[in-house]
Structure formats: structure tokens, C-alpha cells
Amino acid sequence: MSQAELTAVPVSRAPRRALWSFGILRSELATTFRRWRTLSLLGVLAAVPVLIGIAVRIETGDGARGGPGGGGGPAFLSQVTNNGLFLVFAALSATLPVFLPMAVGVIAGDSVAGEASGGTLRYLLVAPAGRTRLLLAKYASVLVFCLVATLVVAASALAAGALLFPVGDVTTISGTRIGFGEGLVRAGLIAVAVAVSLTGFAALGLFVSTLTDSGIAAMAATVGVLITVQILDAMPQLDAVHPYLFPHYWLSFTDLLRDPVYGDEVARNLGLQALYAAVFGSAAWARFTTKDITV
Secondary structure, three states: OOOHHHHHOOOOOOOOOOOOOOOHHHHHHHOOOOHHHHHHHHHHHHHOOOOOOHHHHHHOOOOOOOOOOOOOOOOHHHHHOOOOOOOOHHHHHOOOOOOOHHHHHHHHHHHHHHHHHOOHHHHHHHHHHHHHHHHHHHHHHHHHHHHHHHHHHHHHHHHHHHHOOOOEEEOOOOEEOHHHHHHHHHHHHHHHHHHHHHHHHHHHHHHOOOOOOOOOHHHHHHHHHHHHHHHHHOHHOOOOOOOHOOOOHHHHHHHHHHOOOOOOOHHHHOOOOOHHHHHHHHHHHHHHHHHHOOO
């Protein structure tokens, strides 16, 4: 064979693997949502709005009507008896500080460490997916859980509110009235805003999950971080650091029920969550891609 013919022979190269594959995501989603732990968490989240609605119904069984200034409890709770749609806002206000982030912390903390403790992580890495793609798929599945969990709370609250109380036009925080259809749209936007509010904490939980091979330890540590940060956020002596704590702007979704919508704190919340997701997502990637998988 001549020199020219030798140079004309194409050189085969190994195919480049795409950074993303929906097959990996589908597998992660199937694994996550088939677990009894996940279904139990969603069941508990669905029960919370129903219990709130029943409690309000029993409390106002004598015909008393809630008002803007009546009673304590979560935001919007005093309006539930006037309009069942407010049970959606009240339920999200009640579950966001504790129930929703704890559920996300359990799923995120178990995402990598649970596979390691179960002995399946090593087999996942044998497949040609690569560590980066696997970690991206796991984070994406946690984000999907954030959205599903929030929508479960909202849908359960909407159904319970419609069954237990009258529904109709919505009185905004600004005092103006909007139609029921627009109120439903606002409720949907608020549910999405609540789900996005959990993305930074989800990245933090994913990072914690890469630090240990024990799923229980990772879940406990993630929930412990949540409780500690919320205690810090409640201390007035630490006002200077409050704007940098991931749960500080969680309840800013209430501004979406103003007319017109006030978006400054919502934007601050989105920016803060993006910062936490970038920082702890990068830390999780750096740890996971260099981690020695022994089990």
C-alpha cells in the first residue's frame, strides 16, 4: 500500500458521549418514584392540606367566617372559610418551612449515598453513562420531585378547599378582587415558585449525599442543616446574614398574590437559589467525580 493510500485511511475515533441522556433521567425517575419512601412522603404531603381544611371547618362549624385579621396560623388561613382557594396558599405556607424541605432533604440526601450503601452505585458507574451525567440525572430527578411534591400539596388543598368551603373570586393582598380563573393561575404560579425555592436546598442535599456512603447519615445531615439554618434565620441578632440563608425568601411567593404583582423579593429568592445550586452543585460534582467508590 502506497504512502498516499495510507494517509487516506480514516482513523476511527471513540464516539463522544453526550453530556445528557433522557434514558438516564427516566431510569432515575422510575427508581425514585417507585420507592415506598417516596410514595409515603407524597402521601403525608397530600394529607396535610386535608387536615388543615378539616381543622378550619371544625373550628368554624358554628358559622363564624374568617376575615383578613382574624385568628393566627399560617398566612391566608383566616381567609379559607371565605374562599376554599385560599387553602392552597395556606397549605403551601404551612408546608414550605418544614414538610416540603424535609421531604426534599430525604430524597436528595439518599440520592447518591443510598446507592452507595445499597451497593448499587458501583454497578451504575460501570455503565457507560459517566459520573457527570449520572450526577446530573440524579439532581434532575430531585428537582422533579420538588415540583411533584409541591403540586401534590396544591392539588390536595384545592380539592379539599372546594369540598369544604365555597369558592369564587379572590381578594388579593392589595385588596382588589380577581376572578376565580385568574386566582387559579396565580395558585399555579405560586406552586411553581415554591418548587423553585427548593432547588438550592436540593443541591445542598445532593452535595451532602456525596460525602458519605450511608443513606441514613446523609438524610439526617441534610435535615439537620435545614433545621440549623432555619434557627439561624429566626435569630434577630443575625439580621446581617439572613439575606444569604437559603430559606430567607421562601415565603416571598405571597407577593404573587398582590395586584399588581410585586416581584422584587421573588427575584431575590430566585437569584439566591441559583447561587446555592451553582455552588453546591459544583461542589457535589467535584466530590463525586473524584470519589473512590469502594462499595
